[in-house]
Amino acid sequence: MKKLIIFTFFYSINLFSQDIPAKWEELTASDWSLALEKSNKTCILPLGILEKHGPGVPIGSDLIRVRNWASKATEEEYAVIFPDYFIGQINEARHEYGTFSLPNKLVMELLEETTREIARNGFDKIIIINGHGGNPQMIRYFIQNQLYEKKDYAVYFFEPNFSKEINNEILLARKTDPLKDQHAGEREASEILYLRPDLVKLDMSNSESGENLKRLNLSNNLYTGIWWYSSYPNHYAGDQSFGSIKLGKIITDYTVSYLTDAIKEVKNDTITIKMQNKFFNEVKQ
Numbered sequence: 001m002k003k004l005i006i007f008t009f010f011y012s013i014n015l016f017s018q019d020i021p022a023k024w025e026e027l028t029a030s031d032w033s034l035a036l037e038k039s040n041k042t043c044i045l046p047l048g049i050l051e052k053h054g055p056g057v058p059i060g061s062d063l064i065r066v067r068n069w070a071s072k073a074t075e076e077e078y079a080v081i082f083p084d085y086f087i088g089q090i091n092e093a094r095h096e097y098g099t100f101s102l103p104n105k106l107v108m109e110l111l112e113e114t115t116r117e118i119a120r121n122g123f124d125k126i127i128i129i130n131g132h133g134g135n136p137q138m139i140r141y142f143i144q145n146q147l148y149e150k151k152d153y154a155v156y157f158f159e160p161n162f163s164k165e166i167n168n169e170i171l172l173a174r175k176t177d178p179l180k181d182q183h184a185g186e187r188e189a190s191e192i193l194y195l196r197p198d199l200v201k202l203d204m205s206n207s208e209s210g211e212n213l214k215r216l217n218l219s220n221n222l223y224t225g226i227w228w229y230s231s232y233p234n235h236y237a238g239d240q241s242f243g244s245i246k247l248g249k250i251i252t253d254y255t256v257s258y259l260t261d262a263i264k265e266v267k268n269d270t271i272t273i274k275m276q277n278k279f280f281n282e283v284k285q
């Protein structure tokens, strides 16, 4: 009987040990092969940024949001999550405290070498998820650059496109005009209120303006880098005083559910790497 109890005890410890962490930095080296197997060699790279988020929402909001999405989604569908990464395109906020902005060549090189290092550790599918509005153009360019030289891994960019029904539900839960809510307004304040209410200072929200000053009168046929500063000199676009936990929960839950599906899709995807290999074989080098 005693033997049976001891056996059951060790057996359950062994089963429990199969439940390994998703975060790269929390894994042990002895967990690594199991992590590769459980994730089907899939690693998530959550990109945040350090920038002012109006007067009352934290500098690292984008990082907080992406890391929470990744943690919640991997509870449902396992993948390894790369540690905190907050290097990206944020030139437009260099006039505000809290902004951490590195030279553009270094930003691209760091992303290239980070994905290469992730792959060297056994992963062949990397999903970039992004929380910062100034990053998507950079990420798409980075992903297009993946075709420059032969790689034995693929990089994907998760960009949730909510259904009409979900967008309507979000619209109904909102109090401000979504077209005016461009940065650190109702939407982002709500998400952080839901995830980290201890960091939000809504009483500071109206200490400066998040209105569009429309100081640049170019037609929409022309794009120039200073458009953002010209419109929103406080790097704040919207009104965070309308933030609500309810809206934050709706947006977070749907984002996590879309991300969970995307992780499943990538884990089962064998075609992308096959297509990449076929393409590289046809490229004359």
Ligand SMILES: [Zn+2]
Pocket: 053, 061, 062, 131, 132, 133, 184, 188
């Ligand atoms: Zn943000």
